Amino acid sequence: MPHQLETRVLLEGAEDVRxxxxxxxxxxxxxxxxxERAYKEMEQDxxxxxxxxxxxxxxxxxxxxxxxKASFLPRGDMEKYLCCNADESEPGAFKDxxxxxxxxxxxxxxxxxAALAADAGRAFIFIRGEYDEQADILDAxxxxxxxxxxxxxxxxxxxxxxxxxxxxxxxxxxxxxxTALLDALEGKRGNPRxxxxxxxxxxxxxxxxxxxxxxxxxxxxxxxxxxxxxxxGFGTEQSPGTKVVSISGGVRRPGNYEVxxxxxxxxxxxxxxxxxxxxREIKAFYPGGSSSPVLTAEEGMDLPYSFEAMAExxxxxxxxxxxxxxxxxxxxxxxxxxxxxxxxxxCGKCAPCREGTNWTVKMLERVVRGxxxxxxxxxxxxxxxxxxxxxLCVLGDSMAMPVAAMVRKFRGxxxxxxxxxxxxxxxxxxxxxxxxxxxxxx
Amino acid sequence: MTPVDxxxxxxxxxxxxxxxxxxxxxxxxxxxxxxLAEVDCPPELQARIEELAARYPDRRSxxxxxxxxxxxxxxxxxxxxIRQAAAVLRFTPAYLESVASFYDLFHTRKxxxxxxxxxxxxxxxxxxxxxxxxxxxxxxxxxxxxxFVTGFECLGACDIAPMASIDDRYYGPLEAAEAGVAxxxxxxxxxxxxxxxxxxxxxxxxxxxxxxxxx
Numbered sequence: 001m002p003h004q005l006e007t008r009v010l011l012e013g014a015e016d017v018r019x020x021x022x023x024x025x026x027x028x029x030x031x032x033x034x035x036e037r038a039y040k041e042m043e044q045d046x047x048x049x050x051x052x053x054x055x056x057x058x059x060x061x062x063x064x065x066x067x068x069k070a071s072f073l074p075r076g077d078m079e080k081y082l083c084c085n086a087d088e089s090e091p092g093a094f095k096d097x098x099x100x101x102x103x104x105x106x107x108x109x110x111x112x113x114a115a116l117a118a119d120a121g122r123a124f125i126f127i128r129g130e131y132d133e134q135a136d137i138l139d140a141x142x143x144x145x146x147x148x149x150x151x152x153x154x155x156x157x158x159x160x161x162x163x164x165x166x167x168x169x170x171x172x173x174x175x176x177x178x179t180a181l182l183d184a185l186e187g188k189r190g191n192p193r194x195x196x197x198x199x200x201x202x203x204x205x206x207x208x209x210x211x212x213x214x215x216x217x218x219x220x221x222x223x224x225x226x227x228x229x230x231x232x233g234f235g236t237e238q239s240p241g242t243k244v245v246s247i248s249g250g251v252r253r254p255g256n257y258e259v260x261x262x263x264x265x266x267x268x269x270x271x272x273x274x275x276x277x278x279x280r281e282i283k284a285f286y287p288g289g290s291s292s293p294v295l296t297a298e299e300g301m302d303l304p305y306s307f308e309a310m311a312e313x314x315x316x317x318x319x320x321x322x323x324x325x326x327x328x329x330x331x332x333x334x335x336x337x338x339x340x341x342x343x344x345x346x347c348g349k350c351a352p353c354r355e356g357t358n359w360t361v362k363m364l365e366r367v368v369r370g371x372x373x374x375x376x377x378x379x380x381x382x383x384x385x386x387x388x389x390x391x392l393c394v395l396g397d398s399m400a401m402p403v404a405a406m407v408r409k410f411r412g413x414x415x416x417x418x419x420x421x422x423x424x425x426x427x428x429x430x431x432x433x434x435x436x437x438x439x440x441x442x
Numbered sequence: 443m444t445p446v447d448x449x450x451x452x453x454x455x456x457x458x459x460x461x462x463x464x465x466x467x468x469x470x471x472x473x474x475x476x477x478l479a480e481v482d483c484p485p486e487l488q489a490r491i492e493e494l495a496a497r498y499p500d501r502r503s504x505x506x507x508x509x510x511x512x513x514x515x516x517x518x519x520x521x522x523x524i525r526q527a528a529a530v531l532r533f534t535p536a537y538l539e540s541v542a543s544f545y546d547l548f549h550t551r552k553x554x555x556x557x558x559x560x561x562x563x564x565x566x567x568x569x570x571x572x573x574x575x576x577x578x579x580x581x582x583x584x585x586x587x588x589x590f591v592t593g594f595e596c597l598g599a600c601d602i603a604p605m606a607s608i609d610d611r612y613y614g615p616l617e618a619a620e621a622g623v624a625x626x627x628x629x630x631x632x633x634x635x636x637x638x639x640x641x642x643x644x645x646x647x648x649x650x651x652x653x654x655x656x657x
Contacts, residue, residue: 002648014645089598091565130607168507170509172544173595246600248603
C-alpha cells in the first residue's frame with residue numbers, strides 16, 4: 001500500500017512487474033485505449049487544446065508549458081520530429097529511470113499521442129547510455145508496440161505513420177540540454193546550439209522538433225483521456241498535476257514518491273522519506289536537483305513544493321529532485337562536489353562556463369585545503385555572477401546558482417572550514433562538523 | 443554579431459557560422475574517408491552498422507550506435523574499429539574519433555573486460571561513495587585486463603546510494619566490504635550481488651516507513 005501522502009497517477013499499478021508488458025499495461029491500467037481514441041476520433045487541435053488547458057508544465061527542469069511548446073511548431077507539409085528527453089543526468093534525479101523501468105508503454109503511448117499533437121512522423125527516445133537496463137526494457141516495449149500496430153505505418157488503419165527509435169547516449173550530461181541532444185542525435189559531439197532558432201522552429205535535421213521529458217510525455221495519455229479539468233484537480237493553479245519526486249541524501253528512506261504538487265516540503269522529506277538519519281539534523285537541501293540554489297532547512301521546509309513557491313524562495317523546482325544535506329555534511333565540500341560535476345560536464349563551447357567551472361573548482365579546492373582567504377569567497381561569488389546568463393545554454397548557470405547560494409548562505413561555515421584546514425584554529429572547537437565528517441578527505 | 447530580436451522569434455538570417463547553430467559538420471573530403479576494402483571490416487560488424495544506419499533518416503545519426511557496436515565487438519573503440527565504422531558510415535576517422543572522445547562511456551584506450559562505475563556524486567558521496575570506490579579499486583588491483591574501475595558522475599540512482607554500475611547493471615546500496623565480493627563473483631563468472639540488483643527493488647513508497655521519522 002502506498003503511503004497516504006502519495007497520489008499515484010503515473011506510478012499507478014507500478015508495483016506490479018506485469019505493467020512492463022503490453023498485455024499487462026492494457027489489463028492493469030487500461031493502456032492504449034487513449035491512443036486508439038486519439039488516432040481514430042481526435043483532431044490535432046483537439047489534443048493540443050487539451051494539453052494547453054491542462055497547464056502541464058515540463059518535468060525536465062525548465063517547467064515550460066508543454067501544450068504551448070507543442071503549439072509553437074509550424075503547420076504545413078514538412079518533416080517534423082518528436083524527441084523524448086530521457087537523458088536524465090542531473091545529480092539527484094532518478095524519476096525518469098523509475099518511470100521507464102516500470103511503465104515503458106505509458107511513455108510510448110504518450111509519445112504517440114504527442115506526435116499527433118505535433119504532427120510528427122518520426123520520434124526518438126534519447127536515453128542516457130548508463131541506463132542500459134532501461135533502454136533494453138524500452139527496446140522490448142517498442143517492439144511490442146510495433147507488433148500490436150500502435151507504431152509503424154498506417155497506425156490502426158488511419159493513414160498515420162510514426163517511427164520510434166530508442167537512441168542511446170554515451171555518457172554526457174550536456175546531452176540533456178535540448179539542442180545538445182539534437183546534435184548528439186545527429187551523430188555529433190553534444191554541443192548546445194545558439195538559440196533562436198528554437199527547436200520548435202528548427203530542430204532535428206533542421207525540421208520543427210518537439211522535445212519533452214519522459215515524465216512530461218508520460219502524463220499525456222491520462223490528460224487526453226480524462227481531460228484537462230481532471231488534471232487540474234491535482235496540484236496548484238500554476239503547478240497542476242502530480243509529480244514524481246526523487247528524494248535522496250541524508251534521509252532514512254530515499255526513493256521516488258509521487259505527490260500532488262503543492263504538498264508541504266516537510267511532508268515529502270519527513271513524512272515520505274522518513275526524515276534525517278538517526279541522531280542527525282537536516283541542515284539544507286537542494287529542492288530541484290543539483291542545479292537549484294540550496295535552501296536552508298529553516299527557509300525551505302515549510303514551503304509548498306510547487307514551481308511558484310520554489311521560484312519565490314529564490315530557488316527552483318527543476319527536475320523535482322530533493323537532495324538532503326544533514327549536519328554531518330560540510331557545505332564547502334558539497335559545493336566542491338557540485339562544481340566538479342559541472343566542470344567535468346561542461347562541453348567547452350562557451351568561455352564563461354568552460355573557464356568559470358574550472359576556476360570555481362580550483363578556488364573551492366583552495367578553500368577546503370585552507371589556502372584561501374575570506375576575500376576569495378567574494379571572488380568565487382563574482383565568478384558565478386559572470387557565468388550566469390552569459391552562455392549558450394544553462395550548464396554554467398546550473399553550477400553558478402547553487403554555488404553562489406551556498407557561499408551566500410553558509411559563509412560562516414566556509415570561513416570556519418578554511419581556518420580549520422589552515423591549522424589556524426582547533427577544528428574540534430570551532431568547526432560545527434567533527435573532523436571525521438564527510439569531506440575530510442578531498 | 444547582430445542582436446537577436448526576442449525569444450521565440452526565428453531569425454534564419456543570423457550572420458553566424460553554421461557550426462555555431464548546428465554543431466560541427468563532419469568533413470566529407472573523400473580523400474580522407476577510408477575505403478571499405480582497405481579497412482578489413484568484419485562482415486557482421488559492417489552489417490550491424492548498416493542496420494543501425496537504416497533506422498535514421500540521415501545515416502550520420504548512427505555514429506553513436508556504430509561506436510557502441512565497435513566497443514561491443516572489440517571491448518573498446520580501437521583505432522582500427524573506428525576506421526572500419528568510418529568507412530561504413532562514410533565519415534573521416536578523425537571525425538568519428540572526435541565524437542568518441544566526447545563521451546565518457548566510449549573508451550579510446552584499452553580497458554578491462556568488466557566495467558565498474560562507482561557513482562561519486564553528491565548523494566552517493568554523502569553515503570560513503572569514496573570508500574566504496576577505494577574498496578573496488580583495492581579488490582581489482584593488479585588485474586587491469588579483467589577490470590576497469592572508475593569513479594563516475596551521477597548515475598541516476600541516488601535512491602540506492604552508494605551504488606555502482608557493474609557491467610551496465612545497477613547495484614546498491616553497497617557496503618565497502620561488498621566490493622570484494624562483487625569482484626570475486628565477476629572472476630568466478632557468478633551472478634553479481636543478486637540481492638542488491640536495482641531490478642529487484644520495489645517502489646520506495648511500498649516499503650515500511652521507518653519508525654521515528656514522522657512529521
